[in-house]
Amino acid sequence: MSVRIIISTEETRLKFGQRIQRCYGCFVAFYMKDMWLGEDATYYCEHCKDDTMFHFEQFSRVLDVSKLPSLQTDKEPH
Numbered sequence: 001m002s003v004r005i006i007i008s009t010e011e012t013r014l015k016f017g018q019r020i021q022r023c024y025g026c027f028v029a030f031y032m033k034d035m036w037l038g039e040d041a042t043y044y045c046e047h048c049k050d051d052t053m054f055h056f057e058q059f060s061r062v063l064d065v066s067k068l069p070s071l072q073t074d075k076e077p078h
């Protein structure tokens, strides 16, 4: 394990969270850290999200935010 890699990943995550993104539902701009990720890399605010979406705190930790890969929905908790 490399501490340096963990730190730089966290930095990338925090920077990513400061980006402005327009909600696909209501078209209001929000910080990424306040948004939810839906399928097809669409982002929604807390008013427009639904239960299938992932909050920034979740997806930013499990996904490589620098590459923004498509979501894998193999384990969907109910």
Ligand SMILES: [Zn+2]
Residues within 6 Å of the ligand: 023, 024, 025, 026, 027, 028, 044, 045, 046, 047, 048, 049
């Ligand atoms: Zn919205």
